[in-house]
Amino acid sequence: QVTLRESGPALVEPTQTLTLTCTFSGTTSAMCVSWIRQPPGKALEWLAHIDCDDDKYYSTSLKTRLIISKDTSKSQVVLTMSNVDRLDTATYYCARMMWKFGRWSPFDIWGQGTVVTVSS
Amino acid sequence: HSALTQPASVSGSPGQSITISCIGTSSDVGDYDYVSWYQQHPGKAPKVMIYDVNKRPSGVSSRFSGSKSGDTASLTISGLQGEDEAVYYCSSYTSSTTWVFGGGTKLTVL
Numbered sequence: 001q002v003t004l005r006e007s008g009p010a011l012v013e014p015t016q017t018l019t020l021t022c023t024f025s026g027t028t029s030a031m032c033v034s035w036i037r038q039p040p041g042k043a044l045e046w047l048a049h050i051d052c053d054d055d056k057y058y059s060t061s062l063k064t065r066l067i068i069s070k071d072t073s074k075s076q077v078v079l080t081m082s083n084v085d086r087l088d089t090a091t092y093y094c095a096r097m098m099w100k101f102g103r104w105s106p107f108d109i110w111g112q113g114t115v116v117t118v119s120s
Numbered sequence: 121h122s123a124l125t126q127p128a129s130v131s132g133s134p135g136q137s138i139t140i141s142c143i144g145t146s147s148d149v150g151d152y153d154y155v156s157w158y159q160q161h162p163g164k165a166p167k168v169m170i171y172d173v174n175k176r177p178s179g180v181s182s183r184f185s186g187s188k189s190g191d192t193a194s195l196t197i198s199g200l201q202g203e204d205e206a207v208y209y210c211s212s213y214t215s216s217t218t219w220v221f222g223g224g225t226k227l228t229v230l
Contacts (some may be wrong), residue, residue, distance in 0.1 A: 034219070036221075043123065043209065043221055043222070043223045043224045044158070044166065044209050044211075044221040044224070045221065046211075046218065046219040046220065046221060049219070057217050057218060058218075059218060060216055060218060093165060093166075095166075103154075103172070104154055104213060105171070106156040106168045106171035106172075106177075106211075107156070107158070107166070107168060107211070108168055108171075108177065110165035110166060110167070111165065112165055113165055
């Protein structure tokens with residue numbers, strides 16, 4: 001059974017860089033992960049995706065601030081977001097999505113989310 | 121790509137059916153069959169209910185169904201139950217090789 005778990009700082013100061021980690025358990029293959037966030041009381045927003053073959057995709061509006069990477073030896077996918085602002089306060093989720101048999105899967109497995117507050 | 125457009129809220133009585141719409145464009149919903157629907161209960165992570173417009177993952181009730189016409193996708197829940205009360209989000213792949221979500225629809229079971 002594959003599970004995902006997000007981790008990262010609960011509080012980050014404005015202008016700093018936020019680093020979030022998604023740790024896989026139950027498999028070392030098919031580490032194909034998107035990061036999705038949800039500000040308090042608001043909708044989901046897709047941020048970035050790293051595919052099983054290490055292809056990377058970024059939100060058009062945030063791509064200058066995001067870097068997604070993978071460390072297979074640690075079963076981890078890392079998202080860094082630079083120059084954070086209070087508007088980046090949100091619950092951040094990682095979710096598995098795979099390119100399989102010529103099609104994208106849905107976001108079929110989600111972590112429980114990690115809450116990040118941007119404040120001085 | 122702007123967020124997909126969903127109604128803010130819908131409601132229905134137990135046993136009734138409701139439909140939630142999700143309006144996109146010809147660059148997302150209208151051009152790809154990668155429309156998914158997610159259910160989110162308060163304080164919980166989203167759960168996929170429908171994918172590829174009208175497919176149900178194993179374990180999801182057959183009361184949930186999806187469809188698409190042009191740039192608009194729809195989620196229908198029949199035989200409403202109290203446990204269906206949640207926020208529902210649609211999602212689509214886009215021509216920019218990104219993914220976009222809708223604004224979410226709060227379903228109230230009266």
